[in-house]
Amino acid sequence: MDRLGNLVGAYSLAIADRVAPDVPGRRLAGSSTAAALVTLLARPGRSVGWLAEVLGLTSSGTTRLLDRLIAVGLVRHGQSNDIRYRSLHLTDVGRRHAEQALRHRESEIQRSLVGLTQAERQTLEGLLAKLVEGLAGDQASGCRVCRLCDRKACLGPPGRCPLDQRVDHGAPTRA
Numbered sequence: 001m002d003r004l005g006n007l008v009g010a011y012s013l014a015i016a017d018r019v020a021p022d023v024p025g026r027r028l029a030g031s032s033t034a035a036a037l038v039t040l041l042a043r044p045g046r047s048v049g050w051l052a053e054v055l056g057l058t059s060s061g062t063t064r065l066l067d068r069l070i071a072v073g074l075v076r077h078g079q080s081n082d083i084r085y086r087s088l089h090l091t092d093v094g095r096r097h098a099e100q101a102l103r104h105r106e107s108e109i110q111r112s113l114v115g116l117t118q119a120e121r122q123t124l125e126g127l128l129a130k131l132v133e134g135l136a137g138d139q140a141s142g143c144r145v146c147r148l149c150d151r152k153a154c155l156g157p158p159g160r161c162p163l164d165q166r167v168d169h170g171a172p173t174r175a
Contacts (some may be wrong), residue, residue: 011112018108019148022060032057032065035147037074037098043143045078045087054143069094102150132167133162 016031032055039054040046052062054158066088069075074094079089090098113121136142143164154161 015112018112020103023044031148034098035103037071037094038101038149039103039143039147040075040088040090041095041098042146042149043149044089047085047087051088053140054147056144069074101148105148106150129162136163 022131036051037057039051048062048066049059051066055062055065055067066075070077070102073091074097076089076091080086113124116124132145136145145163
């Protein structure tokens with residue numbers, strides 16, 4: 001491995017450790033908890049199967065995670081005439097926790113960038129957009145890459161989100 005690859009690996013691991021803490025005030029540690037809340041904040045009404053695919057968890061693992069989130073009042077099931085499809089929605093408390101997780105993520109990432117000049121930040125942004133674009137080949141993997149993203153940061157003209165063609169920004173599906 002060359003130095004660049006090693007530095008990218010060290011930086012990405014350190015950032016991942018910093019931005020994926022437990023949900024504050026809850027005994028629900030882990031990045032899957034934060035990712036589930038942030039994902040449902042961005043895409044309410046999705047199914048358990050869809051969320052499992054985005055989080056990279058098994059169906060039973062996702063069900064256990066959701067059971068815990070429902071038990072503490074962060075997530076609720078929506079109404080459905082089709083028992084095979086039950087939509088997932090954040091409660092008001094869940095929404096606040098998702099927003100708090102995003103603020104924490106932003107704070108940690110901004111803290112890690114403090115030593116860069118504005119010109120260096122712009123250069124890094126362009127390079128990272130190019131790298132992120134290559135991380136996903138389809139919608140499912142695009143949503144997985146963006147599972148902790150602040151969707152507002154990449155909204156705007158087409159091309160602003162490097163995964164715009166791969167991340168489904170539309171209405172809920174039954175998948």
